[in-house]
Amino acid sequence: MYRRQLLTTATLGTAAALLLPGRTAWAAAKVRLDAAKIAxxxxxxxxxxxxxxxxxxxxxxxxxxxxxxxxxxxxxxxxxxxxxxxxxxxxxxxxxxxxxxxxxxxxxxxxxxxxxxxxxxxxxxxxxxxxxxxxxxxxxxxxxxxxxxxxxxxxxxxxxxxxxxxxxxxxxxxxxxxxxxxxxxxxxxxxxxxxxxxxxxxxxxxxxxxxxxxxxxxxxxxxxxxxxxxxxxxxxxxxxxxxxxxxxxxxxxxxxxxxxxxxxxxxxxxxxxxxxxxxxxPGDKDGTDHYELPLIIQDRSFHTDGSLYYPGSRAEFFDHFSGPYVPDSDMAPMWNPGFAGDTMVVNGATWPRVPVEPRRYRLRLLNACNSRTLILKIASAATGARPAPAAVPFWQIGADGGYLAKPVRLDQLLLASGERADVIVDFSGVYAGTPLFLINEGPDGPFAGGQLGTAYQAADPATTGQVLRFDVQSLKGKDTTVPADQLSLPKVAASPASTVTRRVMLDELDSAVLTGVGGRVAMLGTVSTDRKQKPLHWHDDATETPTAGDTETWEILNFTDHAHPVHLHQVQFEVLDRNVFLQKPRPAEPTESGRKDTVLTYPGEVTRIKATFDLPGQYVWHCHILEHEDNEMMRPLTVTPRP
The missing domain is CATH 2.60.40.420 (Cupredoxins -  blue copper proteins)
Known part of the structure; x- marks a missing residue:
């Protein structure tokens, strides 16, 4: 629901008033920075x-x-x-x-x-x-x-x-x-x-x-x-x-x-x-060697003066729709249905490098992009044909809410917005002086699953297809940690039996006023037993109202044409399975064998999760594509006290 095309300039303006009537852009022109020119x-x-x-x-x-x-x-x-x-x-x-x-x-x-x-x-x-x-x-x-x-x-x-x-x-x-x-x-x-x-x-x-x-x-x-x-x-x-x-x-x-x-x-x-x-x-001195590294990955765009660029109007980015807006249509003038930056930022720096020794490292990875789905891989070259061969595998040991059932060897790691992965990377077989590259083979637009080259094209290898560089240096001391393939992870506790099944949905609606204008709003809702869809707004009465202490199965039906990461507050849930509508289910991925709070729901599929809601109160559930969350793809999750 978003596109990679960006305008080369953005029209920005002053803060002369708290609301600037009739204007959807700011006044002073700023020039977009070409991401290819960033070293x-x-x-x-x-x-x-x-x-x-x-x-x-x-x-x-x-x-x-x-x-x-x-x-x-x-x-x-x-x-x-x-x-x-x-x-x-x-x-x-x-x-x-x-x-x-x-x-x-x-x-x-x-x-x-x-x-x-x-x-x-x-x-x-x-x-x-x-x-x-x-x-x-x-x-x-x-x-x-x-x-x-x-x-x-x-x-x-x-x-x-x-x-x-x-x-x-x-x-x-x-x-x-x-x-x-x-x-x-x-x-x-x-x-x-x-x-x-x-x-x-x-x-x-x-x-x-x-x-x-x-x-x-x-x-x-x-x-x-x-x-x-x-x-x-x-x-x-x-x-x-x-x-x-x-x-x-x-x-x-x-x-x-x-x-x-x-x-x-x-x-x-x-x-x-x-x-x-x-x-x-706390209290670490400069130069302290860390073998557990937190990696917060984001995509951003910039102006030539160093300021961040984010589209100030629908006309700038998504489909260049320039109106009419209020009162002649139902289209939001400044909101965009998604955003893809043209520059990768890790821990607050564009395309950084990190020295590593030929030993094992623990990486905590977070996809903190607004909309982008990442497909990460460690490769021997920064550019070149995609898919690239993996030079070193990931061993994933944990997901959002804890450890997996067992380590999972991966040549590539998929992370939707809001998802995390706890991985081991072993550089011990790499010679000192060798550069390796963390690359991104996810798309520069919406992700719908499928195979690279047929279902989607990889991110631009010259910009958003690169993330960071590992510089392998000499070993400073013996690595006494346990090899990833020999790890015995803590047992994942069994979740209680489900007593309630809910059927909820995701959908995107076009303009109800203008012909041929899409991407008006992203919504959640319910699906009846006879498969009737009921899209609901944020302000509509809560329909997801578990009783405190209950364990529920949620069947999440995705009626859109791309994937959405769905996040539930309060709980860490079990991913049960997925199935194309009315077809045989396929089990959860091995990387979903631990507890999750965010799950990727694919188009035309039912994703089933199981969660125990034990705290009464007002919570929410929503799509973690932030642009969707902000325009109706979020609903109340009200846990009611047990009588």
Missing amino acids: KYKVRLPIPGAMPAVSRKGDTDVYRIAVRQLRRQVLPPGMPKTTVWGYGAIGHSASFGYPACTIEATVDRPVQVTWANELYDKDGHFRPHLFAVDPTLHWANPAGGKDGRDMGATFTKTPGPYKGPVPIVTHVHGAHTGEESDGHPSAWTLPAAKNLPKGYAATGTLHDVYRDRAKQQGSTWEAGTTVCRYTNDQEPGTLWYHDHSLGMTRLNVYAGPVGFYLLRGGDTDLPAGVLPGPAPE
């Missing part, structure tokens, strides 16, 4: 450190973490710096970065985080968004005040982008936590800026509910903050955190605030020394 492998891979804590005493790790606007060297040195947003520990200015430091957590040891929205300048005045916020969507809408927040506004003519203070709410993706700490899209807060416009709602609907509940329990939240508690009562796994504000997640995440949340320890983790390590730890 590759000039910068050593940045390694996010461990997030500094306020306290690790007692039974809880306590953090105070803010999101701020930063200037960082994302492009190679000698090119302009880039304005981004990033998380960091309050009181530790060096910890603020893009991406953020890793929150290191321990199974069954709670973490408490005070999340602060500090998107204001040195004078305390709010910072407007870096990108064009489409106010015609169903979104946070602070300008609507308390009565109009968290819903779509009504316009009589096409508005310009919202330029007011930015809502932020942080979601720890994959966390099993109470509703007040889940990062619900309606639990946002504005920064505690001096110049918040009169009449604006400073907080989202559910933020007020959770703040008042906390106050009744003796806890007072400061303005511009949210206090969350993560019990970490789940398996060790590769979690991550990011913004989740209603109707603008795609824009907020694209600006930069993401980081890993790695959960370790407990009875179901492997003993120290079995897997490669160490990972970055």
Whole structure:
């Protein structure tokens, strides 16, 4: 539902007003940077450190973490710096970065985080968004005040982008936590800026509910903050955190605030020394050798002044549709149905290089792209014909929520947006001085499954088909970790028997007003037993309402023409199987034998998952293509208390 074609220039504008009526673009022209002109492998891979804590005493790790606007060297040195947003520990200015430091957590040891929205300048005045916020969507809408927040506004003519203070709410993706700490899209807060416009709602609907509940329990939240508690009562796994504000997640995440949340320890983790390590730890000195590497992979586009490019109108990117919009059609003027950047960024640097020794490494991989599906491979050449032969395999040992049933050898690794993989890569058979390349053979457009060369074409080998370079150097010491093919992984616990089956669906709708105009909205919904489809909006009454303690099977029917990663909050689920409509099921992939919170659903197929919902409260489920999530492809998931 998105295309690779990009305009060579984007029309951008000023922040003269909070809403610029009748304008869908900004005023000052900026020139797009040609990705082919960005030098590759000039910068050593940045390694996010461990997030500094306020306290690790007692039974809880306590953090105070803010999101701020930063200037960082994302492009190679000698090119302009880039304005981004990033998380960091309050009181530790060096910890603020893009991406953020890793929150290191321990199974069954709670973490408490005070999340602060500090998107204001040195004078305390709010910072407007870096990108064009489409106010015609169903979104946070602070300008609507308390009565109009968290819903779509009504316009009589096409508005310009919202330029007011930015809502932020942080979601720890994959966390099993109470509703007040889940990062619900309606639990946002504005920064505690001096110049918040009169009449604006400073907080989202559910933020007020959770703040008042906390106050009744003796806890007072400061303005511009949210206090969350993560019990970490789940398996060790590769979690991550990011913004989740209603109707603008795609824009907020694209600006930069993401980081890993790695959960370790407990009875179901492997003993120290079995897997490669160490990972970055608090207090690490410069030059510390790490054999566990976090890799946050994103696609971005830039202007020649170093600023990030994200399309400010439908006319710029998807299908160049230039209207009519409000009031003569049902098309959103600034929203695009998907986005593919032309530059690969890893840990906040474009096409970095990383020195490795001829030994085993543990890689924690996250696809943090807005829309792009990655198909990763380690090859001996950066360019050349695709598919390329694999030079070194991956051994996948874990997925989103924990370890797999057994290690899986892979020549290529598929990751949809929001998915993670825990892998071992063994460089011990590679001579020192040899360069190897992490390449991407996924498409530059929508992914629908199938074979490379027939069902889809690989990403451009000159740009988005390359990710990073491994530079194999001399071995510094003996590798005493266990070879991946000899690993015995912790047993994956059996999930309870299912007592309820739900049939839900994904679909995309064209304009109901204009003939031949597609990609109006992406939706979820229900399917009846006689296969009647019922697309539903975000604001429609909840239909996914499990009772706390129930285990349910969800049959997810994809009626679109491409794949969608589907994410459920609160739970880590079991992937059961997939089948083409009315045909014999095929089992889950070996890489899905552990617990997942995000599953790729293919077009024309039914994907079945099984989940236990044990915490009552208001949650959500949605497509993790962020552009889809922001325009109706998200639904309430309301877990009701057991009578």
